[in-house]
Amino acid sequence: MEGNVVLITENLMKLLALIIFSGVIFAKIGKKVHMPDVVFFILAGIIVGPSVLNLVNFDQYPVANQLILVFGASYILYDGGxxxxxxxxxxxxxxxxMLSTVGVLISTFITGFFAYKVLHIDFMYALLLGSVIASTDPSVLVPLFKNMNINPKLKQTIISESAFNDAAGAIITFAxxxxxxxxxxxxxxxxxxxLKEAGGGVLVGGIIGYIATLLVSESKFGLLKGYAGEIAVVAVLLAYFTAVRFGFSGFMAVFIIxxxxxxxxxxxxxxxxxxxxxxxxxxxxVLISILRIMIFVLLGIQMNFDILSKYFGGALIIVIGFIFVARPVSVFFSVILDRKASWNFREIAYxxxxxxxxxxxxxxxGMIISMKVQHADIISAVTSMAIIITIGVQASTAKYFAKVLKLDIDDYKKEK
Incomplete structure (x- = not known):
């Protein structure tokens, strides 16, 4: 038993070293060709994973895989907050x-309708597919927009939506x-x-965030001052665990921190x-850099190209409808009534x-596959296609499109 534990530990350390090293190498390549590093992290995962070289396979380490994905997304969301x-x-x-609730619902139904018509599956399973890919991803959006020179209203709407909409997406999926x-x-x-998931997450994150910040501050309660980085990690871990234990949104909690x-x-x-x-x-x-490498290299490793190739045509059509119909409609009906925000056409288009x-x-x-839900293979194929296209195309063009629409801070100040 002890020998097995040692062997598993050694293998896991080797795999993590390969993941991080390959991610760094491909990130350097990404800089050379001026494309988002996330695209190259996924490419690195595809190459070192079972689909090509088969150097890294995480099937035997589900706990490590889940820990990397959950903690990575949580800490990145904390940074976004x-x-x-x-x-x-x-x-x-x-x-x-509205984007985080009504928008997710609209996207689910429109994408589900496309899936129903294209794949000829039962409408409820088509809706399930739509709900799985309805939420946006903070692991991509937070680092991307954190360093973009666009107006703060737009930037913070995008980051906040990515934090808040996971609860709605998960609830619709489970329903x-x-x-x-x-x-x-x-x-x-x-x-x-x-309301319970979101509100509970806000409450847990607010309490833990307040206490953690107080403990490392320069006030009389700053008993742990000098350890801000360490306590931030503790706060993220504790908030996620506490929120999930009470049935709340862990991602909401860490964002509030x-x-x-x-x-x-x-x-x-x-x-x-x-x-x-x-x-x-x-x-x-540095920690976020390592976490992002591990998250997206792992996503590349787990891409199932056998399933993707089987449903390639249908998945592509659904994702195109998802991008060019579902998202625009959901955004339009989510922001059109918000007069206080004073959205203009260029911001809405972005x-x-x-x-x-x-x-x-x-x-x-992945959860749907493990539960052996009917049509799980189709849902997995469309999800993989959505990840590849939205990250490869939309993330890659985000900065360029912002320049075309004149949404940088200087233009924003002129409009103000």
Whole structure:
């Protein structure tokens, strides 16, 4: 038994080394050709994974795989929360709320309709497919838009949507699974579940974020000052665990921690000493870099090209409809009534184009496969296609499209 544990540990360390090293090599290639590193991380995973060289296979390490994906997405969401200004978010709260709920529902139905017509499967399974890929991905969007020079209203709407919509996407997915498994559906119950998951996540994240920030601050309660980076990791782990244990959204909780940390003055918290703050930032950037490499190389490793090739044509048509019909319609009906946000045509067009698919849909698709739900192979194929196309095309053109639409900060200030 002890020998097996040692062997598994050694193999896992070897696989992690290969994942990170291959990710770094392909990231350098991505810089040379001026494309988002995420695209090359996935490409690295495809090459070193079972589909090509078969150097890395994580099938024997489901716990390690899940830990990387969940903690990676959680810490990246925490970092995204730090980028959010409560003052700016207040301007677009209606749009964010609508995009994260009504928008997800609209996208689910439109994508489901495409799947129903193209694949000729039962409509409920088509809806299940739509719900799996309906939410956007913070692991791509947070790092991408954090470093983009676009107006803060647009940037923070995109980041906030990616944090808030995972709860809606998961609830709709589980509700449909319940129906196709012989259960019943209750709209009122689903709405209560959504409010419980989101509200509970906000509560847990707010409490833990406040306490953690207080402990590392320069106030009289700063018993752990000088350890901001370490306590941030503890807070993310604790908040996710606590939220999930009580049936709340863990991703919402960690995002709120970031918001508390990034809005210390609004939350009436003391600042963190400068040396500790600088050390935290450096640590955070390196950790996020490693986590992003591992997340997306793993996604590439897990791409099932046998299934994808089997349903390639249908999956491609569905994803095209998903991008060019479902997303624009869901954005239009989500933001059109938000007069306070004062969205212009260029900003709405940019929101319509921005909706990368990644970790959370991949996790939901994997769960459906493990549950042996009917048509799980088709759902997996479409999810893989959505990840490849939205990250490869939309993420790659995000900066260029923002320039074309003149959405940088300088143009924003002129309009103001």
């Amino acid at each position: 730090r980028e959010i200004s409560l003052k700016v978010l207040n301007e677009v709260k209606l749009s964010v709320g 449909i699974i319940g129906i196709v498994s012989g259960g019943s559906f209750s709209l009122g119950h689903s709405i209560i579940d959504l 970031g918001m508390v940390c990034g809005n210390k003055e609004t939350c009436k918290l003391s600042a963190i000493e400068e040396e500790s703050y600088d050390l935290h930032l450096k640590f955070k950037e 929101l319509m184009w921005t909706r990368e698919t990644g970790v959370i849909p991949a996790a939901l698709a």
